[in-house]
Amino acid sequence: MSPHAFPAMAAAAVELDQVSVAFARPVLHEVSLRVATAETLAVIGESGTGKSTMLRLILGLQQPDVGTVSVMGHSLRAIGRAEQRTLRAQIGMVFQGAALFDSLTTFENVAFGLRESGVMAEPAIRTRVRETLALVDLDPDEVSQTLPAQLSGGMRKRVGIARAIAPRPALLLYDEPTAGLDPLTSNTVTALMQRLQQELRVTSVVVSHDVRAMVRIADRIALLHEGRFVFVGAPDAMRASDEPYTQSFLAAA
Amino acid sequence: MRSVLAYSGETTPRPVQPATQLCQFPQPLVVRRLFQSSILSLQDVLLLAWHTVRSLPGGRGAGARLIAQLDAVGVRSVPIVMLTGLFTGMVLALQASVQLKQFGATLFVGRFVAASMLRELGPVLSGIMVAGRVGAGIAAELSSMKVTEQLDALETMGAEPIRVLVLPRVIAAAIAVPVLALIADIAGLVGASLVSVMYLGVPISAFFQAAIDQVVIDGFVFGMIPSDLVQGILKPLAFGLILSLLACHHGLRATGGTAGVGVATTRAVVSASITILIADYFLTQLLLVLL
Ligand SMILES: Nc1ncnc2c1ncn2[C@@H]1O[C@H](COP(=O)(O)OP(=O)(O)OP(=O)(O)O)[C@@H](O)[C@H]1O
Numbered sequence: 001m002s003p004h005a006f007p008a009m010a011a012a013a014v015e016l017d018q019v020s021v022a023f024a025r026p027v028l029h030e031v032s033l034r035v036a037t038a039e040t041l042a043v044i045g046e047s048g049t050g051k052s053t054m055l056r057l058i059l060g061l062q063q064p065d066v067g068t069v070s071v072m073g074h075s076l077r078a079i080g081r082a083e084q085r086t087l088r089a090q091i092g093m094v095f096q097g098a099a100l101f102d103s104l105t106t107f108e109n110v111a112f113g114l115r116e117s118g119v120m121a122e123p124a125i126r127t128r129v130r131e132t133l134a135l136v137d138l139d140p141d142e143v144s145q146t147l148p149a150q151l152s153g154g155m156r157k158r159v160g161i162a163r164a165i166a167p168r169p170a171l172l173l174y175d176e177p178t179a180g181l182d183p184l185t186s187n188t189v190t191a192l193m194q195r196l197q198q199e200l201r202v203t204s205v206v207v208s209h210d211v212r213a214m215v216r217i218a219d220r221i222a223l224l225h226e227g228r229f230v231f232v233g234a235p236d237a238m239r240a241s242d243e244p245y246t247q248s249f250l251a252a253a
Numbered sequence: 254m255r256s257v258l259a260y261s262g263e264t265t266p267r268p269v270q271p272a273t274q275l276c277q278f279p280q281p282l283v284v285r286r287l288f289q290s291s292i293l294s295l296q297d298v299l300l301l302a303w304h305t306v307r308s309l310p311g312g313r314g315a316g317a318r319l320i321a322q323l324d325a326v327g328v329r330s331v332p333i334v335m336l337t338g339l340f341t342g343m344v345l346a347l348q349a350s351v352q353l354k355q356f357g358a359t360l361f362v363g364r365f366v367a368a369s370m371l372r373e374l375g376p377v378l379s380g381i382m383v384a385g386r387v388g389a390g391i392a393a394e395l396s397s398m399k400v401t402e403q404l405d406a407l408e409t410m411g412a413e414p415i416r417v418l419v420l421p422r423v424i425a426a427a428i429a430v431p432v433l434a435l436i437a438d439i440a441g442l443v444g445a446s447l448v449s450v451m452y453l454g455v456p457i458s459a460f461f462q463a464a465i466d467q468v469v470i471d472g473f474v475f476g477m478i479p480s481d482l483v484q485g486i487l488k489p490l491a492f493g494l495i496l497s498l499l500a501c502h503h504g505l506r507a508t509g510g511t512a513g514v515g516v517a518t519t520r521a522v523v524s525a526s527i528t529i530l531i532a533d534y535f536l537t538q539l540l541l542v543l544l
């Protein structure tokens with residue numbers, strides 16, 4: 001299936017070309033998708049359809065059985081360890097369960113990527129971490145020294161976002177950023193994502209089943225069903241779509 | 254039969270083998286599967302060892318990580334290893350005294366305890382105690398990081414889990430277990446000396462003189478290093494490598510949410526303890542030939 005409404009001139013930040021993945025059963029089947037630079041693409045779909053798997057492919061944590069995944073023009077199949085590292089340094093990932101490091105404080109979690117890449121000096125890192133915590137509406141003085149276990153779910157999500165954006169990546173991947181949050185906190189996180197898009201101008205791929213939030217923040221929406229994208233296009237086009245599964249998915253939301 | 258199988262948490266009940274088939278011996282299929290799976294995991298563990306070696310010297314912050322692990326693996330295991338050594342030495346002295354008293358040879362208690370503690374019990378007991386305490390801890394920590402995607406997060410941020418998690422734990426265990434074994438040896442000799450002073454009336458100096466005699470009799474490597482001590486250090490070094498690599502292996506391989514953490518922990522402790530005992534036999538044989 002050809003990607004719809006892809007801005008013709010824009011360079012692709014992420015490109016999936018005829019990608020198939022199977023575990024015990026097929027998960028993704030000959031999936032193709034392009035994400036334009038500075039675009040926000042939402043991937044929606046039922047539980048277990050392979051949305052997280054798609055993000056793992058983009059991160060190179062997993063190789064597809066068939067097909068190629070390219071990030072910022074580099075095919076992940078033909079990539080060396082060092083190149084993989086430099087590429088990953090430009091990607092921020094917000095994990096489904098935040099995946100904060102239990103044994104590190106909030107500050108150390110957010111500083112982790114900065115320290116690991118070794119390009120910033122410690123005072124600059126300190127400033128950057130405080131800035132980033134403020135950016136996600138957390139009080140640096142209050143949360144810096146707390147451990148992840150002492151934070152609420154919503155705060156943990158925000159620390160996870162802060163950790164992902166601290167190195168100012170060119171590509172941000174979110175896995176279910178609003179899942180498991182109450183409607184108010186969920187709105188706050190959505191508004192935060194929207195603000196980050198405007199302030200940092202990053203390419204974002206957001207996996208979610210919160211259709212309403214995605215309609216608000218996405219430039220395009222891709223609907224995954226039984227291993228394929230049954231719809232890819234702008235939110236308005238999605239509402240107008242006469243594809244039966246798309247309609248039933250929207251109706252259920 | 255369904256309800257019997259239900260506890261194992263399997264979604265599809267396995268076909269139940271008829272009782273006659275279960276009684277047949279040998280069980281070619283079961284044996285073959287067991288053999289295959291242990292060969293496969295041996296291969297995985299060796300691969301993990303290789304990647305661990307390749308990740309040397311460990312990059313930024315390696316020193317701090319190693320020190321933290323030396324504390325967790327070594328320093329915090331001292332009390333438990335000391336207690337184990339102390340009581341093992343005491344009971345060895347007690348058992349030996351019963352035998353040796355008949356021949357009026359109570360002076361030999363020191364020699365008996367020194368030989369058994371230095372060569373066998375110090376290394377094996379500290380290996381197994383550390384496998385229980387530290388191996389379980391490592392497996393639980395790594396497996397919970399695995400099931401909560403923290404390992405993926407590490408990798409995404411350019412920190413390979415083997416370099417930042419496995420390497421410091423393996424090196425710390427390889428350093429700490431030999432030291433702990435020596436501590437167990439000393440505690441064992443102290444315990445044994447107490448028993449022989451109190452029950453057998455052997456003067457404490459005579460006890461330790463006998464222990465030193467034994468070490469001298471067992472000979473020296475390169476004319477200066479007591480061969481008992483070589484055994485007493487090389488073996489726990491191997492045990493430290495074995496228990497930490499197996500714990501990391503089972504931790505990194507964990508699947509299936511929080512239940513996977515328990516499975517990984519149990520596997521780590523059981524496989525490390527058994528492997529230590531088996532390796533002890535072959536290492537002893539090897540060292541007896543070499544020394
Ligand atoms: N490592 C793995 N081994 C075996 N099966 C896997 C593995 N990872 C994912 N799967 C399977 O692949 C399918 C897709 O998983 P994935 O996590 O990508 O779904 P998802 O769309 O993110 O679901 P959710 O919305 O619940 O997070 C699931 O059926 C899952 O069981």
Ligand SMILES: [Mg+2]
Nearest residue numbers: 051052096175
């Ligand atoms: Mg998912």
